[in-house]
Amino acid sequence: AQSVTQPDIHITVSEGASLELRCNYSYGATPYLFWYVQSPGQGLQLLLKYFSGDTLVQGIKGFEAEFKRSQSSFNLRKPSVHWSDAAEYFCAVTSGTYKYIFGTGTRLKVLA
């Protein structure tokens, strides 16, 4: 069955520390991958996407993600976290249709 797994429900990091959020997918077709962020009381904002080409993609707010087909992963990274990055992060996959499959999300807490 197609699925997206975000193994970490909660992550806490100190401001200025590096961050990596994990995303693993199970998908038979060529995946198109997304990371979204949801701040409290807000909708989802697209951080970055991978469709093809360079497996390291750059997004907004200093985030990047690397697609590793051999590991079925699409982990999100940021070298230095800011307090404003505290939010919930969702990984999503689609085969190219409108039917997204979302992970259960990772809630990020940033310590001052």
Place this chain on the structure above:
Amino acid sequence: SAVISQKPSRDICQRGTSLTIQCQVDSQVTMMFWYRQQPGQSLTLIATANQGSEATYESGFVIDKFPISRPNLTFSTLTVSNMSPEDSSIYLCSVEDFETSGSSYNEQFFGPGTRLTVL
């Protein structure tokens, strides 16, 4: 990207009543989508709303419970009917925006959501 607004932003409703949620987009879009995000869970697609045709519902969702309207290319409504506490969720509208995304692949943009609490 497309700018999407939803009304109301939140509401508290009584069991057995209905609530209609509005979604407005600042540009014409072909496909609009409605999602549900139950507490502590991920997003689940309820239905796809195309202008000029009946909405297409995903497994587990039915028109009687979640009637949808799509009168034009910038607007849609979702009604949550005969509500129960299990309907307490965030309901999000999203759209495909090929023009802004610059690609031929499906990329969705989301509204701010409507937080519904049913007592």
